[in-house]
Amino acid sequence: MPEVPSKAPDLSRKRGAESGPLPEHGPERKKACWGILTSQGSWADRSPLHEAASQGRLLALRTLLAQGYHANIVTIDHVTPLHEACLSDHVACVRALIHAGANVNAATIDGVTPLYNCSSSGSVSCMKLLLQNGAHTHTPHTHLPSALHEACKRGHSQCVELLLSSGADPDYEVSHLGSPLYMSCLHQHTACSQILLHRGASVSVGRGSDSPLHAAVRQDSADQVSVLLDYGADVNLRDGNNQRPVELAPPGGKTQQLLLAYEVSPRSLCQLCRLLIRNLIGRSRLKLLPLLPLPPLLTHYLQDP
Template sequence: MEPTHSPTNRGTAVTMPDVPSTVSGKRQRSDAGAASSEDLPDRKRACWGILTSQGSWADRSPLHEAASQGRLLALRTLLAQGYHANIITIDYVTPLHEACLSGHVSCIRALIRVGANVNAATIDGVTPLFNCSSSGSEASMEVLLQNGAHTHTTHTHLPSALHEACKRGHSVCVQLLLAYGADPDYSVSHLGSPLYLSCLHGHTSCTRLLLHTGARVNDGPAGGSPLLAAARHDSSEQVALLLEYGADVNLRDKDNHRAVELAPPGGKTEELLLAYDFSPRSLRQMCRLMIRDLIGRSRMKFLPQLPLPPLITQYLQYT
C-alpha cells in the first residue's frame, strides 16, 4: 500500500502497513464509500469548518477510524500490527485529532503511550487540544495538558483552544485551559479575545471565569467590545458582570452606537445601562478596579498574600 503524503511537502507521512480485513478495512475511494457531510453525526459536523475541517475522508486509515469510533481493542491491534500513531491524512489529520474530536479518552491515552504528537497541527492549524475544546471533553483535554499540549497557538491569525471553548460555552474546559496557563487576553484580529467570543455567544459562566482571572474587559475586534456584544444580544447577566469589572459604556461600534443604544428597548439590559449612565461607579468600586489593574493579571493569584483584612481581599477578588 502506498504511503499517504501531503502535496504541500510539510512533512513525510508514515507508510500504512497492510492490515487483514478481519480487523478493519480502508474506506473505499468511491461515491458510495465516502461519507457526505449529511451522513456525519451532528456533533462532528458542527465542529467542522474552515478551522476545524478534519480533511478528506477518503484517505483516512483504519487507525483513524478506530480512534474516531472509540474502538480501543481495534486501535491497539492496528498499532501492534505496525500502524504508526502519527499517521496522517492528506490534510495532516492524525488519529489523535479524531479521538479528541469524539472524546474517547482511552484511545487518547493509548495513542499518547506509543508516541502520538499531542501538538500535531492540521493544514488548517487545528490541534488535538482545539478538538477537545470543540467536543467539550474535559477529561480528554486534561490528558493532553498533562502530556505537554500547548495552550497557545503559533499562528497569530488562528483562534486558540480557549477561543473555541468560550465560543461553545464549555466552561470546564475554559477553567482547565486557564489553570494550565492559557492567555485570556490572546486576541485574533477578526475574532477578538476569548472574552469577546464568550459574550457574543451568550456564555455567562465562561465570561465569569475569564473576568475573575483578570481578562481585559474591553478587548474586542475593531468596532466591537464584550459589552457591545452582550448588549446587542440582550444578555443582561453578562452586561451586569462586565459593568462590575469595569467595562467602558462609552465605547462605540463601527456604526457609532453605544451599548445602551444597541440594547433592545424596554428590556433588562437597557435598564441596567441607563441606570449606569445616571449612577456611575462608586469610589469603592473605582479603587477596586485600580488596585486590580496595578497588581496585574499575572500576579492576581498573590492577592491573598497581601497584608490586608480578609474582607478587603475578598472584595478585590470578587468573592
C-alpha cells in the first residue's frame, strides 16, 4: 500500500448539525454538509484516493486503485472515498469506486452513508448508481441519519421521489427529527411534501405531538398548509403546549385566514370520498392505481387532490 501523506487539509468531513440551504459550489458546500472540526484533526489520515474522489479526478482515482489503494480505505471518522464522490456529485468516480468494490452502505462514525451524502448534494445520478448496487434506503437504527429526511430538509424533491420509488418508507421516523413530512414542512419545501403525501405519507405523523401542520403554520407557509389540508390534516390536533395550529398562526396573516376559513367550511363530499378511498386502498397499493381499469379522470381524482 502506498504511504498515505500526513498533511491534513483545512476542513473536516464529519457531519455537521447545522441546517439551512447549501451553497451551490466549492468548499462552502462541503462545510455546510459536514461542519468544521479542525481542532480534532480528522483528516490526518486522509488518502490521495479521498482527494481524487472529492475533486472528481477520475484518471488519478483509477491510477491509485491500480497502484493498490483499497476502495474502502477510511479516515479516522470512517469517511470513504465513495462518501467524498457522492458529496461532490462525481458520477464517474462513484461508478469506478463501486466497480472496484466500494461498500455502498459504508457508514461514518455518525452513521452517514454515501446515499445520505447524495441527498445532501442533491445528486440524483449518484443516488441511482448506489440504489442499483444495493444501497439501503434506511439504516437499521432510528437514531441514525436518514437519506430521506436529509433530502426533505434540503428540498431535493427528485431525490425524495427516487428514494420513495426504491422502497423508502414515507413515514419513517427518526427519533429526534420526526417524519420526513415534518422535515419538509419545517424547512418549507412544498414540493417534497406533495410527493410524500402523494405516495401515502400520513398527514398527521410529525415529531411527537407536533404535527406537520403545526410545523407549517409556525413557518407561516400558506402553500404547505393548503397542501396538508387537501390531504386531510386535522386542524384540531394539539401540540405539546396544548395549542391548535390556528393558535400558532401569525395574527392577520394568510395562514391564519386559511385556517379560520377552513374551520367554518365543511369539507366537500368529493374530498371526503377521495380521502376515504385512498385510506381503504392503503399506502402500499397507491402506486398500482394507474393499473386499474378506471377512466383517466377517476384515476386522477384518486391520485391528486
